[in-house]
Amino acid sequence: xxxxxxxxxxxxxxxxxxxxxxxxxxxxxxxxxxxxxxxxxxxxxxxxxxxxxxxxxxxxxxxxxxxxxxxxxxxxxxxxxxxxxxxxxxxxxxxxxxxxxxxxxxxxxxxxxxxxxxxxxxxxxxxxxxxxxxxxxxxxxxxxxxxxxxxxxxxxxxxxxxxxxxxxxxxxxxxxxxxxxxxxxxxxxxxxxxxxxxxxxxxxxxxxxxxxxxxxxxxxxxxxxxxxxxxxxxxxxxxxxxxxxxxxxxxxxxxxxxxxxxxxxxxxxxxxxxxxxxxxxxxxxxxxxxxxxxxxxxxxxxxxxxxxxxxxxxxxxxxxxxxxxxxxxxxxxxxxxxxxxxxxxxxxxxxxx
Amino acid sequence: xxxxxxxxxxxxxxxxxxxxxxxxxxxxxxxxxxxxxxxxxxxxxxxxxxxxxxxxxxxxxxxxxxxxxxxxxxxxxxxxxxxxxxxxxxxxxxxxxxxxxxxxxxxxxxxxxxxxxxxxxxxxxxxxxxxxxxxxxxxxxxxxxxxxxxxxxxxxxxxxxxxxxxxxxxxxxxxxxxxxxxxxxxxxxxxxxxxxxxxxxxxxxxxxxxxxxxxxxxxxxxxxxxxxxxxxxxxxxxxxxxxxxxxxxxxxxxxxxxxxxxxxxxxxxxxxxxxxxxxxxxxxxxxxxxxxxxxxxxxxxxxxxxxxxxxxxxxxxxxxxxxxxxxxxxxxxxxxxxxxxxxxxxxxxxxxx
Numbered sequence: 001x002x003x004x005x006x007x008x009x010x011x012x013x014x015x016x017x018x019x020x021x022x023x024x025x026x027x028x029x030x031x032x033x034x035x036x037x038x039x040x041x042x043x044x045x046x047x048x049x050x051x052x053x054x055x056x057x058x059x060x061x062x063x064x065x066x067x068x069x070x071x072x073x074x075x076x077x078x079x080x081x082x083x084x085x086x087x088x089x090x091x092x093x094x095x096x097x098x099x100x101x102x103x104x105x106x107x108x109x110x111x112x113x114x115x116x117x118x119x120x121x122x123x124x125x126x127x128x129x130x131x132x133x134x135x136x137x138x139x140x141x142x143x144x145x146x147x148x149x150x151x152x153x154x155x156x157x158x159x160x161x162x163x164x165x166x167x168x169x170x171x172x173x174x175x176x177x178x179x180x181x182x183x184x185x186x187x188x189x190x191x192x193x194x195x196x197x198x199x200x201x202x203x204x205x206x207x208x209x210x211x212x213x214x215x216x217x218x219x220x221x222x223x224x225x226x227x228x229x230x231x232x233x234x235x236x237x238x239x240x241x242x243x244x245x246x247x248x249x250x251x252x253x254x255x256x257x258x259x260x261x262x263x264x265x266x267x268x269x270x271x272x273x274x275x276x277x278x279x280x281x282x283x284x285x286x287x288x289x290x291x292x293x294x295x296x297x298x299x300x301x302x303x304x305x306x307x308x309x310x311x312x313x314x315x316x317x318x319x320x321x322x323x324x325x326x327x328x329x330x331x332x333x334x335x336x337x338x339x340x341x342x343x344x345x346x347x348x349x350x351x352x353x
Numbered sequence: 354x355x356x357x358x359x360x361x362x363x364x365x366x367x368x369x370x371x372x373x374x375x376x377x378x379x380x381x382x383x384x385x386x387x388x389x390x391x392x393x394x395x396x397x398x399x400x401x402x403x404x405x406x407x408x409x410x411x412x413x414x415x416x417x418x419x420x421x422x423x424x425x426x427x428x429x430x431x432x433x434x435x436x437x438x439x440x441x442x443x444x445x446x447x448x449x450x451x452x453x454x455x456x457x458x459x460x461x462x463x464x465x466x467x468x469x470x471x472x473x474x475x476x477x478x479x480x481x482x483x484x485x486x487x488x489x490x491x492x493x494x495x496x497x498x499x500x501x502x503x504x505x506x507x508x509x510x511x512x513x514x515x516x517x518x519x520x521x522x523x524x525x526x527x528x529x530x531x532x533x534x535x536x537x538x539x540x541x542x543x544x545x546x547x548x549x550x551x552x553x554x555x556x557x558x559x560x561x562x563x564x565x566x567x568x569x570x571x572x573x574x575x576x577x578x579x580x581x582x583x584x585x586x587x588x589x590x591x592x593x594x595x596x597x598x599x600x601x602x603x604x605x606x607x608x609x610x611x612x613x614x615x616x617x618x619x620x621x622x623x624x625x626x627x628x629x630x631x632x633x634x635x636x637x638x639x640x641x642x643x644x645x646x647x648x649x650x651x652x653x654x655x656x657x658x659x660x661x662x663x664x665x666x667x668x669x670x671x672x673x674x675x676x677x678x679x680x681x682x683x684x685x686x687x688x689x690x691x692x693x694x695x696x697x698x699x700x701x702x703x704x705x706x
Contacts, residue, residue: 147559147568147588150503152596156633159600200553200698202574206500207600215500217572217580221555227570229582235500236598237628237642243505245589247512247560258640275590280509287611289590345553345696 004030005310008066010057010081011073012036012045015095018261019070020049022302028310035060057081061088068093068118068313070306076172079104086115093309095122097183098326100174102334102351105327112323120309120319121326123187127304129267129297130253131188134244137251138192144247149192150229151185152241155257158214158234159207168210175203175337176213177232185230187321187329188242193222196332198347203340207235218336249276263302272296357383358663361419363410363434364426365389365398368448371614372423373402375655381663388413410434414441421446421471421666423659429525432457439468446662448475450536451679453527455687455704458680465676473662473672474679476540480657482620482650483606484541487597490604491545497600502545503582504538505594508610511567511587512560521563528556528690529566530585538583540674540682541595546575549685551700556693560588571689602629616655625649
């Protein structure tokens with residue numbers, strides 16, 4: 001690539017730092033400025049990464065040396081910020097989910113299309129080495145025809161939420177872990193199996209002091225006819241797992257999520273196991289299964305997603321998770337929330353129409 | 354125990370042999386006779402186990418030296434055989450499921466109650482060392498409060514079913530693997546979490562030549578408010594797993610089901626792992642999880658269930674899986690089949706009323 005894409009960070013919370021740690025390792029991206037309403041956060045971020053800072057979003061977007069923004073403001077502010085950025089001709093990378101309402105997601109779709117700027121949403125989980133390997137094994141036919149995938153994402157967050165925290169608010173985090181954790185696995189599942197057609201969800205607050213759901217279980221049926229289970233849980237020690245059931249082999253993927261933010265080594269803390277027949281006969285009592293470790297390629301998932309954004313800005317590739325893909329993830333998530341609240345199976349088309 | 358309980362085997366297919374291998378190892382049970390319509394099977398069974406044989410069910414039930422019957426005839430004949438046995442004053446042990454219809458299950462409940470004979474259903478899976486250990490860990494509070502359990506039972510059976518086989522018939526095996534495999538895990542789930550209140554199921558024929566479902570995914574909500582997922586699959590290499598999510602620890606149980614019929618060593622082919630915090634802080638980036646192997650006690654699950662039946666006949670204990678418990682498993686299974694067929698969430702009470 002000729003020259004790095006110059007970006008500015010908008011929103012300077014914890015995640016802005018985790019992301020910047022990753023993309024400042026890249027020669028394809030150059031961090032030039034930052035903005036947050038908090039002077040303290042601006043000072044700390046500018047100091048830590050050696051970039052400039054701007055006193056307002058307007059000032060940042062008026063800079064000629066900023067080509068794109070890396071947005072990590074709260075989910076319900078994404079649409080406002082991206083509309084402004086697009087209107088100023090800036091490309092936009094935003095942390096997942098694209099939004100927590102389809103109204104907001106559609107505002108973003110329209111804004112980036114109208115301004116003809118690049119948009120990419122940070123669903124980094126599909127970029128993990130394990131996910132790339134699972135996709136490759138499925139595409140190659142090596143595990144036969146896949147019937148079901150089970151995906152779980154869980155941590156202890158719900159046990160600690162203080163009343164008043166936005167995570168405990170059913171409007172700001174609909175479905176609790178379904179929004180905050182599930183959106184990652186929903187993207188993974190649609191990445192692996194295509195668009196979801198229908199969902200069924202049970203969810204509720206459990207072992208928590210807030211009113212919002214902290215535990216949900218969801219079934220998904222895909223347009224392909226394949227099926228999936230999604231477990232999202234804020235009431236237990238952390239789990240990030242994906243099981244794939246194919247006609248000739250099963251795959252079991254486990255990631256130690258405590259290494260998620262250290263994206264250069266995340267994959268080193270994952271395992272992928274393939275189960276197949278060592279010996280099969282017509283006698284149901286006479287067969288043997290064997291579990292074999294599959295090597296997981298190493299990908300810096302957070303650096304990778306911002307580098308892809310930069311290459312898309314330069315016209316060298318297309319965004320893998322564009323506004324349409326990211327919106328479809330939100331639609332599935334909101335269909336699951338509706339299913340749980342209304343006690344019925346819900347077609348995703350109902351949300352999209 | 355004073356003297357062994359004298360039993361006769363009714364139905365002499367593959368499973369009658371697997372069971373007899375187990376209970377003839379016991380000093381609490383004595384196999385005295387057997388019956389099947391097939392002369393060849395009678396000869397082979399009597400020869401293999403050194404017992405007598407009878408030419409009709411009536412003749413067998415008329416024997417004074419038979420106290421109880423071990424029934425392994427096809428599921429839809431259970432009620433006929435047990436009604437006759439109970440009327441003859443014989444105690445009855447029957448392989449799971451108690452029946453494939455609630456009408457049949459209720460006939461059995463009434464027959465054994467009216468005759469005041471002992472009845473026990475062979476849900477041996479809950480007797481596995483791993484299941485007993487999971488229950489003990491839950492009861493002791495050692496894993497905190499449980500929110501969700503995931504149970505999977507899968508094998509490749511659906512890929513091989515010939516058209517015309519009863520397993521491919523939606524009436525004889527409703528839901529396919531949901532009846533044949535799922536019933537084990539439904540019993541395990543109700544053993545661990547109590548009665549199921551509501552289910553949601555997606556199921557369909559996949560990668561098979563028969564019309565019956567070969568793959569299903571099910572959500573269960575319990576009267577306790579806890580939730581579960583059940584995956585039942587006839588289209589992949591074998592899996593038997595149970596994951597338990599507690600507020601202070603997760604449990605992961607895996608069994609190599611190819612050892613299921615060798616019930617004296619089944620537990621040796623299982624693993625139970627406990628995941629807990631090695632170190633936790635308020636910082637979401639600063640914690641450590643640790644996985645520890647938990648020792649699985651050794652139980653001969655098939656011998657254990659028939660020995661318990663014998664001790665119940667002697668009045669020394671009560672049947673753990675009596676007609677009511679077994680019927681409740683069938684109700685959940687049929688609620689799941691109805692949910693899948695009608696595309697809606699189904700309350701188990703709907704089936705039981």
